[in-house]
Ligand SMILES: O=C(O)C1=C[C@@H](OP(=O)(O)O)[C@@H](O)[C@H](O)C1
């Protein structure tokens with residue numbers, strides 16, 4: 001459901017949410033598989049793929065780079081890789097899709113000539129300089145403005161040199177994935193060395209590895225911080241994309257909040273993505289753990305924070321510093337949204353977010369409009385508060401199209417009613 005309304009109000013109801021919903025394909029896996037399939041020579045097909053703003057930006061860019069892409073159904077995509085990427089006639093526009101711009105920046109080194117990759121005003125505030133520094137050190141000339149954020153200009157030589165590359169993944173694990181994804185096509189075998197021991201979102205590196213291996217890559221590690229990647233190239237294949245675990249968290253939380261039963265068609269164990277771990281944490285609701293380390297479940301933090309607001313514990317979320325450089329500053333956005341619903345519900349200490357649960361929140365909540373800052377996860381998680389509290393409106397509801405265009409439709413299948421203003 002595209003709303004094109006400035007706000008959507010969730011009309012809360014005391015009824016438990018019950019029924020069946022469809023969770024779309026994983027954004028992270030779809031955008032990896034699209035790129036890897038594009039880097040093969042031959043035809044690959046993806047089933048269960050996500051078709052949303054983020055994956056459309058990736059597909060449009062790949063088409064500009066000379067890859068033929070066809071849809072055989074809404075979620076089945078066929079790609080013909082030619083073994084090379086051609087120079088696009090225009091710059092590549094990637095909206096606010098972190099995976100698309102980060103993964104393509106390294107891949108564009110395979111183009112012979114200059115390629116400019118840009119995004120929207122939010123993306124132009126999301127740092128990418130650690131990836132740019134590593135690419136330059138590895139012999140790939142890329143520039144960004146002094147902000148350290150896109151647009152990125154890649155001066156491709158038609159090849160990736162390979163060898164040993166150091167990379168910092170503290171700000172984003174996508175920088176590491178970006179280097180890994182192109183490594184099988186390098187001139188020399190590649191070793192990627194992580195600059196620090198504790199990076200967040202390690203689970204996403206595992207997803208990168210799994211997609212690469214499905215297309216024939218060989219990756220081995222002799223220690224936790226080094227990845228050795230052989231010069232295998234990629235082999236076309238049929239690849240099945242699993243559903244999106246971050247999208248599933250909204251329904252797992254809705255079950256807990258309303259005491260309902262929602263059938264996603266999958267169990268939490270069916271997901272290989274890191275956010276599936278949020279399911280286990282939610283099981284103790286209303287008494288959530290008092291300390292939640294969000295480092296490995298970053299995209300599920302807004303969901304957990306809204307759930308925590310209705311719980312009986314005070315929850316401190318740690319390990320979430322890089323939530324400040326996602327689609328918006330999510331620590332600030334969640335803090336602001338919760339305090340609009342009830343002043344004092346959340347506080348920030350350094351980069352920790354503390355949510356003081358109130359089991360009687362539906363009685364204490366103020367009607368308000370949540371400023372999503374155009375961030376799909378802020379919109380989707382605060383919609384959960386609207387299931388329980390009267391008068392919760394969500395600004396820019398169409399921002400869910402980044403990863404879950406059918407979100408409002410799926411909620412309505414469970415009997416949730418909306419009013420548009
Ligand atoms: O690699 C990926 O697919 C992702 C990694 C995470 O980002 P960071 O690595 O930037 O933390 C996550 O937040 C994002 O939604 C998807």
Ligand SMILES: C=C(OP(=O)(O)O)C(=O)O
Nearest residue numbers: 096097098099299326327
């Ligand atoms: C952080 C996210 O996206 P990305 O970094 O891929 O833009 C997200 O989907 O929550």
